[in-house]
Amino acid sequence: MARYDRAITVFSPDGHLFQVEYALEAVRKGNAAVGVRGTDTIVLGVEKKSTAKLQDSRSVRKIVNLDDHIALACAGLKADARVLVNRARIECQSHRLTVEDPVTVEYITRYIAGLQQKYTQSGGVRPFGLSTLIIGFDPYSGAPSLYQTDPSGTFSAWKANATGRNSNSIREFLEKNYKETSGQETVKLAIRALLEVVESGGKNIEVAVMTKEQGLRQLEEAEIDAIVAEIDAEKAAAEAAKKAPSKET
C-alpha cells in the first residue's frame, strides 16, 4: 500500500507539470466540442465520429445533464468523463439536500475543476484526461452561463468556446463571427463553428440546446440536417452576393 502514495504529477526543473500537459494532449486528441452562449439560449455541439454499424448510437450520449438546469459536454477520455459526471451529479443533489437550493453554474464548475485539480496533487493517481464545457442558467437571476474546465483544474467563463480536436480553428472562427444571438441564431452559430472542422451532416454532430423554460433538449438528426441545409444555403447566397457586385462594376 505504501507504494501507491508517491505523486505522479511532479514539477520538472523548468516549472512544468508534464502529466497535466500530457493530459491536455489527450484532450487535443478528443472529439471537437463547442459551446455558444446566447441571450436566452445556450448550445453545446459535439463531433460524433462515425459509429460502427453494429453499435447502438443511442447508448453513446456525449452531452449529458447534471441537473435540470445544467448540462455538460467534454473532450478527452470518455471513461474519465463518466466518473467526473457521476461525482458532479451527486454534488448537484447533495447541494440541493443541504441548502435546499439548486447549484449555480459557477458552483458546480468550481466543484468539477476542484476535483480535477485534486488529482494533480495526490499520490498514486493521474489527472483526468478531459476538458469540460458546462452550460446552464443561474437558478435565481436566469442569466445564461458557459464555463470551461481543463485537466489542470483551471476554469473560466466564456461567451463561446471550443475544446478537443482543432479547437484553435473553431475558436478563431468564433472570435471572428461571434455576436450576441438568441434562439435559433445561437444554434446556427454553434453548428457553423463545428462545421469548420467536422464533415457536414446531421450524423456527424450531436447538438443540444438549453433554454430556461425547457431545460436541455437534444436535437434530432433530421433537425440538425435541416439547420445544416439552411447554413449551406446562406453560405451559397453570400458567395453569390460577393460575385454579383463585382460583375456590375
Added chain:
Amino acid sequence: MECVFGLVGEGFAVVAADTSAVHSILVHKSNEDKIMVLDSHKLIAASGEPGDRVQFTEYIQKNVALYQFRNGIPLTTAAAANFTRGELATALRKNPYSVNILLAGYDKETGPALYYIDYIATLHKVDKGAFGYGSYFSLSTMDRHYHSRMSVEEAIDLVDKCIVEIRSRLVVAPPNFVIKIVDKDGAREYAWRETVKDSIASSA
C-alpha cells in the same frame, strides 16, 4: 395524533394527511404539508418525528432524482418503495428513523400503486392504508366503503367520510387536511379541507 391515509382508485392513487405541526401541547402551525412530491409521478405522505420526517423524505427525494440523472429514466414506484424500505432497514439497528410512509405512485406500464412502509421497515403493497390514531377510524371507514376501481369522485367522497369520522371521534383531532392525487398526468395537490385558517390577519 397525526393522521395519514390513502387508497388506490381507477388509474389514480390518492393520499390525505393532516397538516398540524405539534410539539407536546403546542400546535406550531396548522398548514404543514406532510405530503412530499417525490418526482413527477410519486407522492410520499409521511408521519412521525418531524425532524426525521423531513430529513428522511428529502434524502429519498434527492436520491430518486440522482437515479433519474444517472440512468436517464425515472424509478418505478415499486423500485422507489423498495429503496425507501431498504434505507429504513439499514438505519434500523443503528439509529432508526421514526417515520411512517405511504408512497403513492403511477407508472405507465403498471398503473397506480400504494405502498405501506412503517418505521421498522415493513413494506406492503396495498389498496388502502393508514397510519396513526386516525387509522382506527379511517381504515374501518375505508373497509366499509372501498371497492376496487373507484372513480376520483367516489374516492374523494370516501376520503371526506374518513376525515369526518376522524374529526368527530378522535379526541385531539387535527383541524386541517391536505389531499394529493397522482395519476397519468402526474402528482399534484388536489384540495385542502380546513376548519381552522392559520393566518389571523384574514379576520382583522
